[in-house]
Structures are given as C-alpha cells and as structure tokens.
Amino acid sequence: MVIKVFFPSCCPEAESGLLLGRWIPEQNAAVVLAIIHYPFIPGQVKQYLEQIQSVTTVNVSVLGSWSSHSSRTKDNIDQFLQDLSSIFPHDFWFQLTQEKESRSVFKCHVVQQCDSKNDKENVILIHYDQRKVMLSKLHDVDSKSIECNHNTGEEAEAITSDFAAIFDTVAKCELLFMIDKYDETPIKFTHWQSAGRETSIIVELAKQASVPVCMVLLFLVTFVLNICKSRVLNIWPLHILWSRLTTCVQLAHRLDHLQTIASSTKAQNHTEFMRKANLFVSFLIDVGLGMLLISWLYQQNRIGQLADALIPAADHIAKELEILLEWLMGAPAGLKMNKALDEVLGHFFLYHIHLWISYIHLMSPFIEMILWYVGLSACLGLTVALSIGSDIIALLTFHIYCFYVYGARIYCLKIYGLSSLWRLFRGKKWNVLRQRVDSCSYDLDQLFIGTLLFTVLLFLLPTTALYYLVFTLLRLVVVVIQGFIHLLVDLINSLPLYALGLRLCRPYVLAAGVKFHVFQKVAGKPLHLLMQINPLTYGMIIKRYRLPTYGCYPKDSWAALCKKLFIGRLIYPWKRRNEKQD
DSSP: OOEEEEEETTOTTOOSEEEEEEEETTTTEEEEEEEEESSOOHHHHHHHHHHHHHHHOOOOEEEEEEEOHHHHHHOOOHHHHHHGGGTSOOSEEEEEEEOSSOTTOEEEEEEETTTOOBOSTTEEEEEEOHHHHHHOEEOOOOHHHHHTTTTOHHHHHHHHHHHHHHHHHHHHGGGGGGOOTTSOOSSOEESTTTTOOOOOHHHHHHHHHHHHHHHHHHHHHHHHHHHHTSSGGGSHHHHHHHHHOHHHHHHHHHHHHHHHHTOOSOOOSHHHHHHHHHHHHHHHHHHHHHHHHHHHHTTTTHHHHHHHHHHHHHHHHHHHHHHHHHHHHSOGGGOOOOHHHHHHHHHHHHHHHHHHHHHHHHHHHHHHHHHHHHHHGGGGOHHHHHHHHHHHHHHHTHHHHHHHHHHHHHHHHHHHHHHHHHHHHTTEEEETTTTEEEEOOOOHHHHHHHHHHHHHHHHHHHHHHHHHHHHHHHHHHHHHHHHHHHHHHHHHHHOOHHHHHHHHHOTTSEEEEEEEEEEEOOTTSOEEEEEEEEEOOHHHHHHHHOOOOSOOOOOOOHHHHHHHHHHTOOOOSOOOTTOOOO
C-alpha cells in the first residue's frame, strides 16, 4: 500500500511539533495543513481541533509528529512527540524527521496502531504550495476531451476527482490560516500565513465602501427598471420602438447587469461569484473604453468635423444611387429590359432619393448638436456608443432598406405567382390544409387566364430581378456593417474579462489539474515530489465562463440564406430569440 503525504512547502522551516491535517482513507492520503509548535498543552490542542471541525465541517486531526533539525539540537523531544500518539489516537501515526544534510529531505516512519508496522518504502512525500492550492478552484475535466485522449478518460477523471478532495480540504480550512505569529494565542502554528496575514488596505476600504454604494446603485437601477416596465412606455408604438432599437436593448441589458452586480445577495458558489466578477469587470472596461472614446471625440473639434463631413457623404451616396438608377433605366450590361416597367421603377426610386436628400438637408442645422449629445452617451459604455452608431447607420440607410423591401416584395410576389401558375399547367394545386400539392382539374377559362398571367409575369421577371439583385447587394453591404458592430458589442458583453485576467496574472486560481516533478530522490528515503497546478487554457476559460447576451447568431445555414435570397424573402442584420424572421 502506497501512502501519499501532502506536505506544505512553507513548513520545512517550522519548529518541532505536531502535524495537523486530514486523513483521506479512500485515497490513502494525508493532507498536512499546519504544524503546531512545541511547547503546547494537549488539552488545548483537542479543544482547538473541535472548534475547527465545528466551523469547517472538515475532520481535522493530529496526524503525527514533526522533528526539526534546529529544534533537536537544542532539546531532544523526539520521544515526547512519539508518545503523543496515545493521546491523539489515529490509524496511521506519521513521524517526519528533518535530515542534517538538507532541510528538504525527511525521514518518514508510519506507525500503524493495529500492528505497529512501519512502511518506509511505501510513502511518497508531495510538496505543495498551500497558498496556491487554497486560492485555486479545480475544474472538472471535459468529458469529450477525455474520450479523445486515447481511451484514458477514466483514469484522468479519477485523478481529477481524487485531487478535488485535497483542494477542497485546504480551501475549507481557511479559518486555520487566519492565525499568525502576532496573535496572542496559547497555540502557535506554521502555515503559509503564519508570518503575517496577506491583505490590502485598499481592498478592505473598498469592501467597506461597497455596501452603501451598492445599496444606492441598486435603488437607482430598480427605479429606472420600474419606469421602463410601466404601462406608459409599453403602449403599442413605443413598445415596438424599444424592442427594435439596438440602443434600447443594450441599455436594458446593462441595467440587468447592474442589478446583478449591486445585489446584496452573496454568491452561493464559485460559478455565481465568477459571473458577478466578470459582469463587474466587463462593465468597468466598457465604461473605460467609452470615456476614452469621449476624450478622443471632443478633442480638436472632431464632432464638428464629423458633422461637416456627414452631409457631403450623404449627397455623394445619393448621387451614386441616382447614377445607378439611370444606368438601370437604360440598357444595363446590354440587357433588354421592359421599358415601361423599367421607367416606373426607376422614377419611383428616384423620387424616394429626392425625398431622402430633402430630409437630410432639413436636418443639417441640427446634426452637430445631435452628434454632440450622442457622443456624451459613450460615458455609459463603448457598447452603448456602438449601438447608437448601428442605429444611426440604420437611419442613414433607411432609403436603401426601403428600396430593398420594395424590390424584394415585388420579386417575391412574381416568384410565388409563377410557381402557382406552373402548378396550374400541370393540373395541380397547393393544399393549404394538408400542406402538400394535390391534383386538381381546371376548366378552359382558368387555363387561358393562367397562361396569360404566366406569360406576363415571366417576361416582366428579368426587369424586377435586376432591380432586386442590385438593391439586395446594397442591403447586404449595410447588413455586413451592422453585423460587424453587433459582433463587437456581443464580444464586449460576453467576454469573461475577469477570468481571463486571472489566467494572465494568477493562472493557478483556475486549475485544470496538477502535474508532478521529482523534487528529491535519495536512496533509502521516501520519494519527494513537487506538485504544480496546471491552469485552464484561454479557450476553456471562454467556453466555461462566457456571459450570456441578448443577441443570437442566426440559425440559418448558408443554403437556407441563399434560398431566402433566391425566393425574395427579407433578411435582417441580426435575429434575436423568439422572434419571427419575416
């Protein structure tokens, strides 16, 4: 039987005393948590162990004795420490003795209470960093990646579950590590904080100030949410407007985040804590990037330069659209179009362009003021500014959207008309109730009228299809731009920045497993191993801690998208959950 003894790397400098820790019989492992210094009173040690067990619910006990080389030179207390096994009974009593040659090499005797048999050769001493193990969170191994690892998944999963108990033991005994050498206690310890507790004055002051700040913030957020949910703002036209504008949706999303952050409810587990921390860091970075954008916009009168360039850009786009429509009204690429329909569609779209230019010039005196106030909205976050930019693009390209809708509706109507009349030629019809094509008999008048309509629609289709193709390409350009902005907003909203920061600065906090290196290998002595923590990869962190967002990637495949474009169904830049596409 191989016995594993997990020994803190900070304890070889400790004075002689007792090994305090937990015995895990399922794994034949002993986890040493601290060393109690000599001298001590056994009754006080037992009383303290009962207090630790009641608070931490961990079966902490005295595992054995520790004999330091420096202490043995002053006073021979080895026999006294060995005799304490009768006062602190345990199945295995570990006697660790430090060598003279090296402080990192120990002699280990394991005394079994049943037969007093020593197993020197079957003991492995594993040195671990107590601070890192206590602060880290061991994650479960992904089952899919385990199965692909050359059929070794069961072993890896078992190893992870074994070390989870050790990590959990050290993490639950945090109260034990709160006692340092400056505390006036009858029992003195050696552990990773025995020289002084690790803390920060700034962090403690932030904790004290966060309570009233969170209360005020929660009140304000709740008040704003109640106003947004009132009946006055949920009437028919306003409700449709709030649900369609990207800015309103993003503001509602951030208000939900603030409500979660300012909640007085303490996180119940590690996942909930990481979610709150990721939301808080994401909100701070979002606001910080927004303030940088404000500082850039309001320097050197960039708002005025943007406003001055906006009207000429709109005129230029309108001029290019007019040239494009005039080209379509002629003989585009040498194609012979239906002249009457071509002129009707061309003049119809030209009229819309003139209306749009008139509207832009009417708003030109107020554009700089509008942009000035819109720029201030970046103080709410870069995502809010990007959402406003997406809405401005939608408003500035509204005429292109109208052209696309007109062309798509006319084209779709002709496609469905031609498909219906084609079924009429074959003596079939579409059964609406059963959602299938059934046979049907038509009389001579119906076939004659159907033939005339099919001929008219077929010869008018090329003209309509050309207009539809041109305006669909223009619409796709706008959709790509808005889709890129939405992707950027979605990235800022969902990226677990706090977890990525931990992976960069403290990679041991998010642990994926452990690895071992041979620390000391001396003949006739127990094998010494050094345990190190394997951190989660960046990809695993993003996969595990990615924040939910209001956006949803389109579920349509490329084939479905091409089919919609071919039959003339409308496409949108982004589709949200529980929303119909057409």
